Amino acid sequence: MSLSRRALLVGAAALAAAPARSAPAASPAAARARRAPGPDVLVLGAGLAGLEAALRLEAAGARVLVLEARERVGGRVWSLPELPGDQEAGGTGIVRGYRRTMARAQALGLGLVDTAGLSDFGSPDMLIHWRGETIRPEAWPAHPANPLPPPLRARLPFTLGLADLAPLNPLGRAADWRAPGMAAHDVAVADILSARGWDAESLRMGFGVNPGYVEAHSWSALMAFQVLKAAEEIRRDGYAGGVLVEGGNQALPRAMAAALRTPVRLGAEVAGIRLEPAGVRVRLASGEELCAPHAICTLPLAALRLVPIDPAPPPALQAAIASVPYNRVLKVFLEPRRRFWESDGLATGMWTDTLAGRLIGMRARAGDADLATWLAFITGPAADRLDRMAPEARGPAVVAAVEAMRPAARGAIRATHVVSWGQDAFSGGAYACWAPGQITAYAGLFAQPLGRLHFAGEHVALETRGIEGALESGEAAAAALAQPGMAADRRRRG
Numbered sequence: 001m002s003l004s005r006r007a008l009l010v011g012a013a014a015l016a017a018a019p020a021r022s023a024p025a026a027s028p029a030a031a032r033a034r035r036a037p038g039p040d041v042l043v044l045g046a047g048l049a050g051l052e053a054a055l056r057l058e059a060a061g062a063r064v065l066v067l068e069a070r071e072r073v074g075g076r077v078w079s080l081p082e083l084p085g086d087q088e089a090g091g092t093g094i095v096r097g098y099r100r101t102m103a104r105a106q107a108l109g110l111g112l113v114d115t116a117g118l119s120d121f122g123s124p125d126m127l128i129h130w131r132g133e134t135i136r137p138e139a140w141p142a143h144p145a146n147p148l149p150p151p152l153r154a155r156l157p158f159t160l161g162l163a164d165l166a167p168l169n170p171l172g173r174a175a176d177w178r179a180p181g182m183a184a185h186d187v188a189v190a191d192i193l194s195a196r197g198w199d200a201e202s203l204r205m206g207f208g209v210n211p212g213y214v215e216a217h218s219w220s221a222l223m224a225f226q227v228l229k230a231a232e233e234i235r236r237d238g239y240a241g242g243v244l245v246e247g248g249n250q251a252l253p254r255a256m257a258a259a260l261r262t263p264v265r266l267g268a269e270v271a272g273i274r275l276e277p278a279g280v281r282v283r284l285a286s287g288e289e290l291c292a293p294h295a296i297c298t299l300p301l302a303a304l305r306l307v308p309i310d311p312a313p314p315p316a317l318q319a320a321i322a323s324v325p326y327n328r329v330l331k332v333f334l335e336p337r338r339r340f341w342e343s344d345g346l347a348t349g350m351w352t353d354t355l356a357g358r359l360i361g362m363r364a365r366a367g368d369a370d371l372a373t374w375l376a377f378i379t380g381p382a383a384d385r386l387d388r389m390a391p392e393a394r395g396p397a398v399v400a401a402v403e404a405m406r407p408a409a410r411g412a413i414r415a416t417h418v419v420s421w422g423q424d425a426f427s428g429g430a431y432a433c434w435a436p437g438q439i440t441a442y443a444g445l446f447a448q449p450l451g452r453l454h455f456a457g458e459h460v461a462l463e464t465r466g467i468e469g470a471l472e473s474g475e476a477a478a479a480a481l482a483q484p485g486m487a488a489d490r491r492r493r494g
C-alpha cells in the first residue's frame with residue numbers, strides 16, 4: 001500500500017486552522033499534549049474493522065487515533081476467560097478459509113485451537129423440543145407433532161433454511177451480490193421459497209424459530225445467496241475447519257490494539273460527527289472534540305443511528321443507517337452443577353421452540369466428560385421476548401424454560417452470564433441482515449466516502465462476512481485513503 005503520508009499531512013495542516021475544542025487544559029502536561037500534532041486519521045470503533053484499518057494506516061506512516069466507546073477492544077468479538085475454555089460471548093466461528101484473519105493471527109504470533117469436539121453445534125444427535133415434547137431426531141420424520149409437509153418432514157428442523165436456497169443461487173462469485181444485475185433477487189427469502197411450495201409452517205421452522213439471521217419475510221434472499229457463496233468460496237480450497245484463537249478470540253483484537261503505536265482511547269463514546277471541508281470533527285459524549293483530516297467510521301449501523309452526522313447525509317444513506325435490521329441474539333451461559341445428561345441419557349444439544357432457543361454443550365477440551373458451559377443461543381422471537389424483560393429476569397427465565405423441558409436438569413443449572421447483543425447500544429444486534437430491496441437501494445453506499453468520512457465494518461464488506469468481513473472492510477477503507485486520486489484531491493482541497 002502506498003498511502004501518501006504527505007497528502008494526509010496537507011489535510012492536517014489545513015485542519016490546524018480549525019482547532020479542536022477540548023476540555024480546558026489545567027496542567028503543563030495537558031498543554032504539551034495539546035501542542036502535539038493531531039492524528040491524520042480518526043478511526044471510530046476498536047472492533048476488528050477499526051483495528052485492521054488502523055494497523056494498515058500506521059504501517060503506511062499515518063498517525064491514527066482509534067476511539068472506542070467501551071472499556072475494552074474487540075466490539076462484537078468478546079471472550080469470557082472466567083469460563084473454562086474461554087467461551088465466546090460474540091463472534092465464535094473462525095474457519096481456516098478466513099484468509100485475512102489467519103494471516104493477522106499468524107503475524108501477531110497467536111496460537112489457534114481446532115474446534116472439533118468442543119461443541120454440540122450442528123450435531124446430528126440434537127434433540128428437538130417442539131410444542132412441549134422432546135423428540136429424538138430419529139423419531140422426528142414420523143412423529144405426529146411434526147407439522148411439515150411430506151417433502152420436508154424427513155428433514156430435521158435445524159437443517160432447514162439457508163441450505164435450501166443453495167441450488168437456486170444466482171451468484172457466480174460472492175462479490176457479485178451488489179452488482180446492479182442482481183436486483184431481481186433482492187426479494188424476501190419467503191417469496192422465493194413460497195414459490196417452491198414452502199408453506200407458512202415450513203418457513204417458520206426453517207427461518208422463524210431459531211433464525212441464524214432474521215425471519216424469511218424480512219430477509220433479502222440476495223444476502224442469503226451471498227452468505228452461501230462466501231461460505232462455498234471459503235470451503236472451495238478445503239480450508240473449512242473451525243478454529244478459535246488461543247486464549248479466546250478476543251486475543252486477536254487485543255493483540256492488534258497492542259501492536260498500534262498510539263494506544264486505543266477507551267471510554268471514548270462518539271456522540272456526534274461533523275463533516276467539514278478540511279476534515280472530520282468528532283464530538284465525544286464527554287463534550288471533548290477531536291478532529292483529523294480523515295476519519296473511518298466502523299460503528300455498526302444500529303449504533304451509528306444514535307450518532308448525529310452534520311450536515312445530514314444524503315437521504316438514501318440516512319435511510320440505510322436508520323433502517324438496516326440487525327439480528328437479535330442473546331447468549332445465556334448455564335453452569336451445570338452435575339452431569340444431568342447422564343441421568344436422563346439424552347444429548348446436551350437441543351433445538352427448541354422455547355425461550356432457551358438452541359442449547360449447546362460446550363467443552364473446554366475435546367473428549368471432556370464435563371461441559372465447560374451449557375450455552376443457550378437465543379435468536380429471533382425468543383430473543384425479543386427476553387429482551388423485553390428486565391435484565392436480571394432473563395437468566396432465571398431461561399433456566400425455568402430449560403427445567404420445564406428437561407426434568408433431569410432441575411436444580412442442576414445456574415445462569416452465570418447473560419449477554420444480549422440486541423440490547424447493547426454499541427452493537428444493536430449481532431450483524432446486519434439486509435431487508436428485501438435494501439441491498440439494491442443502499443448496500444453500495446457505504447463503499448463510498450461521505451466527504452472525508454469513510455465507512456468500514458462487517459456491513460461494508462463485499463466478499464466475506466462476519467469476522468473476516470470486518471477485516472476485509474478495514475483493509476479496503478485503509479486502501480481507499482491511499483488511492484492516488486484521493487491523495488491528489490486532498491492536496492487540492494488542502
Ligand SMILES: Cc1cc2nc3c(=O)[nH]c(=O)nc-3n(C[C@H](O)[C@H](O)[C@H](O)COP(=O)(O)OP(=O)(O)OC[C@H]3O[C@@H](n4cnc5c(N)ncnc54)[C@H](O)[C@@H]3O)c2cc1C
Binds near residue numbers: 077331430457
Ligand atoms: C453472538 C455473535 C455471534 C457471531 N458469530 C460469528 C461467527 O461465528 N463467525 C463470524 O465470522 N462472525 C460472527 N459474528 C460476527 C462478528 O463478530 C462481527 O461481524 C465482527 O466482529 C464485526 O466487527 P466490526 O469491527 O465490523 O464491528 P464491531 O466489532 O461491532 O466494532 C465496532 C466498534 O465500535 C464501537 N462503537 C459503537 N458505537 C460507538 C460509539 N458511539 N463511539 C465509539 N465507539 C463505538 C463498538 O463498541 C465496537 O467496539 C458474531 C457476532 C455475534 C454478536
